[in-house]
Amino acid sequence: MYRNHTCGEIRMENNGQEVLLAGWVQRVRNLGGMTFIDLRDRYGLTQLVVDDQSTNEVKNVASGLGREYVVQARGVVRERSSKNLKIATGEVELHISELNVLNSAATPPFTIQDDTDGGDELRMKYRYLDLRREAVRKNLELRAKMAHVVRNYLGSKDFIETETPVLIKSTPEGARDFVVPSRMNPNQFYALPQSPQLFKQLLMVAGFDRYYQIVKCFRDEDLRADRQPEFTQIDCEMSYVHQEDVLNMFEGLTKHIFKELKGIDIIDFPRMTFADAFEKYGNDKPDLRFGMMIHEMTDLVKGKEFKLFDEAEYIGGICATGCGEYTRKQLDALTEYIKKSQIGGSGLIYAKVNSDGTVKSSVDKFYSSEDVQKWAARLEAKPGDLLLVTFGTKERALPVISALRLEMGRQCGLMDKEIFKPLWVVDFPLLEWSEETQRFFAMHHPFTSPKPEDIALLDSDPGKVRANAYDLVINGVEIGGGSVRIFDSALQAKMFKILGFTKEAAEDQFGFLMNAFKFGAPPHAGIAFGFDRLVSMFAGLDSIRDVIAFPKNNSGRDVMNDSPSPIAQTQLDELYLKMVKTE
């Protein structure tokens, strides 16, 4: 070993000992006759001292050091004269008797500090330097720790970690596959898995009973800010369970992770139907860190000659507690906010409840004080509160008011990153109608079981059928989702038919699954957690990028090693492929 201690472990107990350290030069301070060197490794920082009593050789080496040089230092531990109690090693320093440069370093393109001066692009290009920053490395240490905690929990519950293949069969359902041309099977392709869905269901048919895997998945989608072409799931499946068994098991996992990593006891873990979530929060992933629930007001506001409300299918509002003093400018900004194209609101009506209990609305021309008092009562507003109301079709107005609710949550400081409010959203619709293609799509995936009591509706009114599907939502973020699966080959065939598969196409794509179901498939259900997202939530980050060691940018490129990249003609030839020139 180049060292016998790390830079994070020397304490007063080591006073007088000779130790050998190795690490990176964080900083060199030359104070007349003395030189202080902060030596850094993953474990911490130790102060090295070179002074009058040091040998000329040590002095010479020390004078040539630069930032990020890799050095090995031998010396005796001694008490510091001026202690730094902010760091664990801050009471001691090492008086150097031997100093070796193991590797020199060019000046890094940005500072290796938590508050670096490097911009995003530069840090991605030199990701190996960015990862030296404690702020970034801590996120990856958290990731490793979470994986460990998850594995231990699932292992203790008899889940068998089982690897499923990465080179699989391409299926047209779902998002776009990445494909891999097969050299040994010319003109044929593997796909990279969007999830191990079919394999984990087959493992249940195989009697594995409980399966899990922390596994890379792939989607060739146009990337948004928080998407990566490869991402990691905690993927699980269980046999002989009902929906509630799955919820309880993974509620247990979630509580365990919070307890182990944050010392937090999660007590409440409510279930909310998709319909309720949409009515009360305007979306399927409610942020329960704050109330400000949506109340429908349609019945309250009609018939007062106010055209916008009279013509609207739905009118609803929220009460922003304590925002009664919002200025005209602030209110205009809120109107602007909901009119942004990605939100698409049509307009914002507001009313203030003054401190004396009187009310003042933006539509006083149409609504009397008594009318507005009724609104305030519906929204449970108190003096000093602000009522925000919007309108439209129900399908469009509720997401608008949901966005407004979240914005008010931000403005009122109600979205504390250290408070965690999980819930299960259940009873999702089984199918979604696509106007564009005039057919139903599976809302979760084609293997999701309808609720038994809704099966009769499959023929008469498929859009009304609810699924035994569930999402785990924490603080307004979808952390996981899953479903009870169909385990009957006839019902599965029916689902494929409703989804517009011909018998031949279903057979070609999923024949092996339907065939497997004929040989004694047990009832089973599962879930997948977005591991990147879970870690980033625990790290208090908004993006998953900083919990991935080597992420790709929004064009799917690794800017550090400049990939993807062209390949040799011989490689293409071997794969029986030709490139088509792009315009």
Add this chain to the structure above:
Amino acid sequence: MYRNHTCGEIRMENNGQEVLLAGWVQRVRNLGGMTFIDLRDRYGLTQLVVDDQSTNEVKNVASGLGREYVVQARGVVRERSSKNLKIATGEVELHISELNVLNSAATPPFTIQDDTDGGDELRMKYRYLDLRREAVRKNLELRAKMAHVVRNYLGSKDFIETETPVLIKSTPEGARDFVVPSRMNPNQFYALPQSPQLFKQLLMVAGFDRYYQIVKCFRDEDLRADRQPEFTQIDCEMSYVHQEDVLNMFEGLTKHIFKELKGIDIIDFPRMTFADAFEKYGNDKPDLRFGMMIHEMTDLVKGKEFKLFDEAEYIGGICATGCGEYTRKQLDALTEYIKKSQIGGSGLIYAKVNSDGTVKSSVDKFYSSEDVQKWAARLEAKPGDLLLVTFGTKERALPVISALRLEMGRQCGLMDKEIFKPLWVVDFPLLEWSEETQRFFAMHHPFTSPKPEDIALLDSDPGKVRANAYDLVINGVEIGGGSVRIFDSALQAKMFKILGFTKEAAEDQFGFLMNAFKFGAPPHAGIAFGFDRLVSMFAGLDSIRDVIAFPKNNSGRDVMNDSPSPIAQTQLDELYLKMVKTE
């Protein structure tokens, strides 16, 4: 839950309790008025009983059951009248009060038993049924357990589990890459990693200090019996270490795995140089479960007019203990064996040491009894032993005699699968000369460090340079391998030059690594274990296929879901690719 107990846990303590089980029907035995049903799940087997006292409904359901039906059974635990002490639940049975068929099953194409009647191909096509067999499932349980043990050990040694990308840059060095066309970057390709080599080295540059990952790797090679296009490695890297530190760490891991999974204390863990292994065992992965070491005899046998020996560069032999009674037929078979094309021996000379100490050789015409006694002394033969001698160039004769040694080990029953003899093979040559392309190749990979004392030879005699590279060998199987890495950009550039890279090609392919080395790379070294092979050795299997849940066949096909498969023209169009027709 469909059950409140598993089929493996009911014992006499549960006598009189009502329990609810679910599982597969292993067997139905109808004995007049009584029906016995063996119900199976992953955890075990429980006997269900239907008798006179059962309801008609239960009787009816029971009479309709077939093999592999999925059923739920409620009943009261009672003591069996005829106990089966071979199984853990064999003292009790369940007297059924309620019996529900959860799913029926077509007759499986082979029996779900350890000694199944299904052939290899059929079992692969119905892998989900093959996995129901305890013999197969046990292997995958062992795999999961080993992963757990490995992770705990490495975690306890401060290794950070870090995921590296699967979509990476294609590099021409090494085996053939699988490639993935990028839709967002037309005419460019990702590659799937043959190993995370570059990323783990960059993690060391990043100061991660200790990294590990149990990770899928990919090689597009023509598949031999025991190769898979995707396979799993335990991949590790450490900073600030010398070779011996790595050997000690992973010797520790290996011992830990043996202790945890087999209860075996591995005491000896010798190191052997590549040169010694080749001299004494004829290959670089000696099986130390038995001696029968090779002894060179060149100096002993020359000048006796025996042309085959006189003209040979090298003559060497082994002593097969106790094989002095081998018949002419057996000896001829051995000669045939070494002459097989994949072994390529030129001929076999033998001599027997009789029980009275006299000798008899196949070349008595040329060698006196005294001569042969000298051979026997060299090979440390005793009365009753057989000397087997072969000859040729040293490079070719040693592998022949190695194959012969292993064959004799098999014939003498010296290769006990429950005895484990690990060792480190060290000091591999850095480079291999390719006659075909007239250039040097890296024996391990281009990032392997030469031994410091041999660096001067890089210019004068590169073929003589030894590497700081090491293999972990157990029972003649290479389980892992690794090396100390180059961490100096100038030496790395020199290596690329020796390997025939132009400066431009090296820059294009590995520029980011050499650039990274300029910013303070620490000394580092690593290793990768073949996880599939390690598990299969622990399972006592010869092939890795049965420790992989869904393996591919020798054409890289998954015969269960018939992939790879053609993809839609629209998919090709999006990727700017055209297929070339194969002849």
